Structure formats: structure tokens, C-alpha cells
Amino acid sequence: MSNNFFDAVLNPTWKTLSNEIKEVVMQNILRHFVNPILEVTKITPVSYQFGGLKIETFEILIDGVEFIFVPGQKKCILGWDSGLSGLSGLDCSEERQELRYALKRYCNQHLTSSFLTEESFLNQDFSHIRLTTEYIAEKINNSTSPLREVDIPALLVEKKPKFVGLKYIGQYNVISGQLSIPENQTDRMIEQIQDLLQPEVQDRHFLQDYPTVARKSPLLIQQNQLNPDVFDCYVDDAVSYSDLKRDLERNGMGLLKEDEWEYCCGGSCRRLFKWGNQLKRQLFHKNISPLWKENMFGLFIANAEFGPELINDEHYTKGGWLEETHKAPLINLLPLSSYYRGEGIEDQEKDLIPGYYCVRRVIRIDSNG
Template sequence: MDLFEQVEWANWKNLKDPEKEGLLQQLLMYFVPPTVEINTIQLVNFELYGIKCRTFELEFDGELFVFIPGNSEAILGWDLGAEGLRSHELLGFDVEDLEKNTFKTTLTNEEISPVSEWLEEEPQYDLTSLEGISDYINEYTTNLRKVAIPAMFVQKYALPAGTEFLGIFDTVTGSFEGEVEQFFPYEEIICAQLFPKLSAEESFTWSFPKSLLVKNECYLEFLPESDYYFVYSHNDFTHEELKLAVKRQGFDLLSQNQWEFAVGGGTRRLFRWGNELLIQDNESGRQIKSKMDGANMFGLVIDTEQKHFELTDDLAKSKLINQLVEKETIIEKMLPLSTYFHPRHMISADQKLSPKEYLYRKVIKIES
């Protein structure tokens, strides 16, 4: 087998650790630009919903990446509607009520024509019936298809658009930990925003902002239930400008196909963590939430707050969602977290990408 065949998922999972380590050294030599600093490398195990992957987690330029094996015949997309989901969760029924409700559907795996890339008037769906819910799911997920996915080094955490991570700012001590030299030019403006001079009356109502953006300077995001901000440098980029900036660093953005494989592993489930939709405040609900928020089967962490779109290399094909309006039904609330969800969202060529609304994830692709 040549190098590309060995890093196929079907072959990679059968390799012993020394063989994987030898392959990794070749990949780093041939595919990672010499300008990229390679730091910590470790073999780690990831698992989600019974899918296990022993792979590498490593640092490129101080940022965490994971190695994801390729799949030359990955099945992506969805045409199965509500199949596999729990009907009583979808319809809000008690389990005892299920005997009174029946549903039969004819669902196929046949490929259908590509979705048009222009905006259309949003159709209405009967989200009180399983048939209507199935139609809604099929409409808002990508087409069933078989594609070739290369092996990839993929950034573990997505970053706000136009930013690079610098470090962490402690609001209690006013101290910063991270890239001190890069943070220093922004320190005065950050402190002025976070520690304003307030009157006694104003101090009772003032609170730290959830985020702070100084365009082409810096961007800060507050970590919930903490005293810390993540601090980033910021450039006010369009989609194309961001792609070029990432390319200059030796990376790319994921395509829609690559994003879906990296997030869902090519499994035939609507959600990477399983079929649960209803997240209750109990031990079972906390376990589901832990799977949703934790690393997936390849070690990636995916945003679940529904406050951001995640960019791909195509400005017409964003993933996830910035949910501005609270939705009523559970499928409307949860479907944006599906691996195959595609929002009706367009980015214009001249649009500057707000870090409050968009995320991006860097990748190095193992391609000939």
C-alpha cells in the first residue's frame, strides 16, 4: 500500500502504534509547510457512539490539531427524514400516547439533484406530524451522496472569523497569560473597556460584556461562569480575504464534504452523538449534553450554542447556525446541530465577517 492508502480509515484503524508513528512522520515531512512550528505530538483515543479512533493530537503554531484518516467512499448527506429519531420527542407526546399515533413513510437512499444555491421563499411545513417533520428535515439537510475525503490535519477548536488566539485575560487580577508581546499593544484599550471609571450608582448595574471587538486590533470573548476572557488578534476580513490569510499560513478551510465527514465520521445518523433530541435536567440529559459538547470520534469540538455559523471554503455553504429567534418545536431547535444541516444563509463577496457571528477551522489536506 502507498502512503495515501495507509491513511484511509479502513486501513488506519488496523495499524499498530509504531506504524502510525512512522506514517505521521512522513505526513509531517511532506505535507506540513516548514514555516509551521510543530509542538506536542501524542497518540490519543477518541470515541463517540461506539465509533473509536486512535489518532494523533498535535500542535501547529501553538494551536491544537487532530489527524483524521481519509475515506475514499464516504457516504454523506441525509434523505431519511425522521427515521431513527424518537417520535414522542418530536411530537411532544407522552410515551403512553404513542399507541394512539401511527406513521408510515417511504424513504429511499437514491441520490437527488443538487440543492440550488439561490434563496427561495421558505416553504411551510406541518411540524405537528411526523411526515411534515420528515419533509422539513430532508429539506434542511444536504443531499445523499458518495464522496472521496482525504486524510486531514484539522483544527480541534474553531476560531472566531478573522482572529488568531493570543491567550487568556484574568478580570480579577488584570493579568494575561499567552503571547505577551502580541497582547501588549492592545492592553491599554482592553483595560479601558473592561475597567471603566464608574460612579457608585453605575457600578451597581455594570457587568463585563460578553464580547469586545476592536476591529483590526483585537477581539475578546467571555468564558461563561468564569472570570476569564479569551483574547484574539483581529483582522476585518471578507470570506476571500480570510481564505487567503489562512493559505499564507500554510492551511486551508474545509469543504462542506470534508466538514461533514470530520464532524460525523460518515455515520448514518442525523446527529453525531445519537438520536436523542430532548435534553432534560437529569443525569441522562447531562450525559447527552456531555457528548454534544465534548470531542467527537475524531477529537474535534463543535460549537453547540447556535450563536455562530461555521465557515467552509464556499461562501454559499456555511454550517451550524446563528439562531437569532427562539424556535418553538424541538426539531427546529435541534436540527442546526445535525452533521448534515445546511442553513439558508448566504455570505456576500464583499461582506466583512463578524467574529461574533462566524467561526472558521483550519486544515491541512493530505492530497496528491
Template sequence: MNFFNQLEWSHWKQLTLEDKQLLFRQILMYYVSPLVKVSDVTLVDYELAGIKCTTFECKLDNEEFVFIPGNKEAILGWDLGIQGLPIQEVVYEQELAEESEIFLQFKEIYGFEILDDFNDYVNDFTTPLRKVAVAPMLVQKYALPVGTSFVGSYHTVTANFEGNEIAAAPFLSEIKHQLSPKLSLEESLTWEFPRSLKKDNAYYLEMSSNEDTYSVYKHSADTHQELLKEIHAKGFDLLTEDQWEYAVGGGTRRIFRWGNELLSDQSPWAKSVREKKEGPNMFGLIIDTSKTRFELTRDPSVLKLDIIEDSGCPIIDCLPLSSYYQSGIMIQGESPLAPEEFLYRKTISIEMTQ
């Protein structure tokens, strides 16, 4: 069996640990640019919705990546509407939903009176069913705000920075001033830490979920084309739509990576679903679930995820988190992309060079 066949998921999961280690060393040797620092290689096991994968994580230039085995016959896309979803959760609470402008816009188009209306909505906002070949790949574990590279963490309680101090040196004092301002007593009663902080072509900060730390990034105001040029210089690329759907959902015949459960508060499985939604998928990737940003693909006309407010209708609120969701929205023109609105995830495809 040749090198590439062994990296197919059906073969990969049958290999011994020693064989997997040998193959992964070859991947790092032949497919990662010598300009990129490799560190912290770790064997990991992930499982989601009954799908298990034993694979490797590593850091490339101090950013976490995971190896995803390939699949020559991956089934992607969706054409089953709400089939498999709990019907009692699909039906919306009329009083709550009909106060939502988003819901009313969709209701005007689809009606939402009978189940077939919901089928039409789901099928219109998911990609076509198809069989594709997806090569093995190294994929960034966390998507980053566009135009940024992670340099460290800033702790608001201690005002300490941890990370690449050389990279942060040009703007660290300014950050400390912004986050520890001199305030009058009256001002201090109303002042709050900002959710994010940005200076174009210098830095971008984003508050963590626990509100005690900020992720600190270097920032450059990039267009989609400029971003591609920058990451190509070090041997990376952005995921195609096929690669993204496979990496996020594993090619499963479920509309969401965690299964067919919605995030309705009426569901007895709500807590379990939320934990699966926020945690790593079957390959170890973390997917943004805030519905406040798009994730870029290689094609500027294809954006994954969505920016949408909750409507009170579970299927509208959950569908943007589907592995196969398509918003129909595309990047307009070649203006710099805002890190508050767009994420990007780097990849290296493990394919035979021409």
C-alpha cells in the first residue's frame, strides 16, 4: 500500500501506532515548509456522535494544527430537509418568533405553515448532495480573526502579557494603557473592558469567554487576495468548500456535526448538545458557534457560518451551524476584511505534486 492510500481514513484507522507515527513524520518532513517551526507533536483521540479518530496534533509556528485523514468517497451536502430532526423542536413558538424581523422575512418567503415549508428552507440553505474526493490534510485547530496572527494572552487582573514578547513589543504599552485607563471615580463606575480592541496594521485583541484574558494578535488589514498571498508564502492555503464541510462534519449523514438535535430549550438533550457544539469535533477542530462571523474559504464567493441574530425559531437559529450550511453571501469587492466579521483557517493538503 502506498503512502497516500495509508492516509485514507478507512486505512488510517487500521494502522498500528508505529505506522501512524512514521507516516506523520513523513508528512511533517515533506509537506511543511522549512520556514515553519514544528513543535509539540502529540497523539490524540477524538470522538463525536459515535465517530472516533486517533490522529496527531502539532504546533506550526506556535499555532495548533491537527491531521485529518482523507476520504476518496466523501458524501457531502444535504437534500433531506428536516428529515431526522425532532419535529417538536422544529415548530417555533409563535409569539416569540413573530417579534423577530429575521423570522418574518423568512416566513414571507417560505410560509412556515406545514413541514414541507421547513424542508424547502433547509434544502435552500444547504449545499447540494455530492460525492467528492478529499485529500488528507493538516488543518488549523482554531480559526483566527482575518488578518491576524496569535502572539499571546493579556491578563486583565494582573496586567501581565504571556507569549511572544518580541512580536508584542511595538504595541504592548499602548494595550496596557487602553485596558488600564486612569479614570475618575465617576468614570470607574461605568467603565467596562471592551469585547475587542483594534488598531489597524498593528494589533487586534479579543476578550476570552471567561472575561479575565484577551487573546492578542498582530494585525494587518488584508483583503481576501492579500491573505491568500501571505499564507501561500509559508506553504499554507485556505480550505475549499469541500474540505471545510468534510473537516467540520466528517462526511456524516447528519445535518449537524453532533447529530440531528437542535438547540431548542425544549429539548431534553439541550445541555448535552450545547457541550458537543462547543467542544472539538471528531477530528479535534473547534468551530465558532457565536453566529457573529463568517469563516473564509479559498473561494471569496463562498463563506461558511453566518452573522445572524436569534429569531426564536429553532431551525433558523441552528441551521448556520450545520456542516453543510450555505448563506449565499459573498465578499463584495477587494476591501480589507474586518477581523470582527471574518475568520480564516489555514491548511496544508497532503497530495501528490504534479
């Protein structure tokens, strides 16, 4: 591929191209960088606007799964070492109790998960700690990656991450009471799904809210973000970190590197969160909150209810489950920061806990690809 091509897939050049030239570039990307055994069935021009940024790009169906073209960029500034700089003092204090209780209510009502309630990964309580400005600043800096300047290649990125160690068995429709894949539908399976949706028989009523994610081994269900009457359903199918990476590489794909993940999340904006540095009162109102929306690239990334996302670095994960551990809402929301570093994988050969981690596939568009 020529140098002109690799310039064209980077911003700011990409933004200056006509729609016709962009389509030609996209066709060349699919021809030269996507494994020919994978079926490309749809290429759709799309535009997204989020956090004051707008991008025109393409959504591609690869083997029936949505991928987004993310233009690359040189000299991106990533990471965070600014502590409380640029943040609201009110958000960093214990005064935002309406957000604290909204998070607690959200976790109780919408996240019903055995690995959140029975395992020792979460459920840490630091509410007794006195939240001085020094403590909060240090907590933010220690929880995020260091400030740095990097070059990011153009990428084809899976739009939405998938839970690791689970096998998809179909969509359950709460109206029809049926699974979309008939061969996986048994009376026992339907009963298990319905028990997760409405666990307390005596409290069932017509207007009861469904959990958005529910888990009881070996089953996990997640409400479809485009249709709340549909739940994506999975059963346990454990896999190790090493085996997962090998499976992806067989099809010419891989995991995002930490730099790439942060760029895909926040677009190299100097903001702690992809939407900005402010915590608005409506943060847990699903219809208007950025916690559930596509970002400036059209990706569902650092969203609520996906858990830690695996990257091409066993020492860290990105994103994470939300929990109410501190009195200051900002600290509780740090897993959704563009620069947050979660705990890594201790043993690459050991099976990962089904349904706890997420994975997102990527294809790099660079001269080494």
C-alpha cells in the first residue's frame, strides 16, 4: 500500500476526503486487511456526534458482527496525571449524595449478578475513609495510565464488546417468551431466563423493571440496548486469556492495545471521561445518560454493564463494573474513565471467570498489518 493510502486513513486527512474517496479507501481496507475467509456483507456510511466531537465513518458487517472504522491519528495525548485539575470540587466531595444513592439504586435494581455478590472481586467498602482533596487526587492518578504522546493507527473496531467465556444461545423476547434460536429452547432454559428476569415470585407485577444484566451460572442475560423487550442470552463456555488471543489471531484479528483503547474511548480529548469532566444529575437516567450511549466513534465503550475489557496487555484491563464503594461519586465512576487501569490477568493459561470480563476484536490498518 502507498504512503498516500496510510495518510488517508489518518486524521486530519480523513476528514478532508470527499464521500466518494472515503468509499474507495474503505473498499481498499476491506480488500487488503480483512481475512478473505470472513464475510463482509454490509458497508454503511454513518456519522456520530458525542461530547462536542463529530465524525463521519463507516459501519461494516463482518461475519454478521458490526465493526466501526476508526481513523488513526498521530501525536495523541493520552493518560492522566492532573489529579483534580479541571474537575468540579462538588463532584469530588461527599456532597453529591443524590448521585451516590442513584448508583446504589442502579446496582441493586439493574445489576443482579452472582460474580458481583458472591465472589471477592468487588464489594469493597471504603466509605469510612476521610475524603481529603489529597486522597482523591492520588486515587485518580493511581487509577489511570500515565500521561504520554503516541501515534494511533487506523482501526476496524468491534462496535460492542462481548462477554468472555460465554456461548451465545439466542435472544429471549419478553413479549413472546421465546428464544430466537429454537434448538436452544427448552422448558428448563426458558424457566431459568424467566427466574433471572423476575427472581422474586411473590413480588412479580406488571410494571416491575427488568435487570439490565443478570447472572446465575451457567446463564447470563443482558438487555439489548436497541430493544428493551429483548435479552441476549449466553451460557458458560470458559476460555483462558492465551486461548482467546490465539483464536482471534487465527482470523487476522486481535485485541486493542492500551493506547488504542484509550483513543477509541475518548478520542484523545483532555477529559477524564469520554463525555467530559462533569457529573450531571441525570447520569443514571438511561434515556439521556452517556453511560449507555455510543461515543464519538460510534462505539459502546466504557459503558455501564460490560465489566473489565481485556486488552493486548495482561497486566491491565480497561473499563469495569460499577459499584458503590466510596462516598464520592467520582471515585465510584473511575472505571468508566477513558484512562482507567483495572487489574490484569494473573495466569494467562487459567480459564477466565465466565461472564466477568469482556472482549472486543480489532483489525489494524497500518504498514505492519
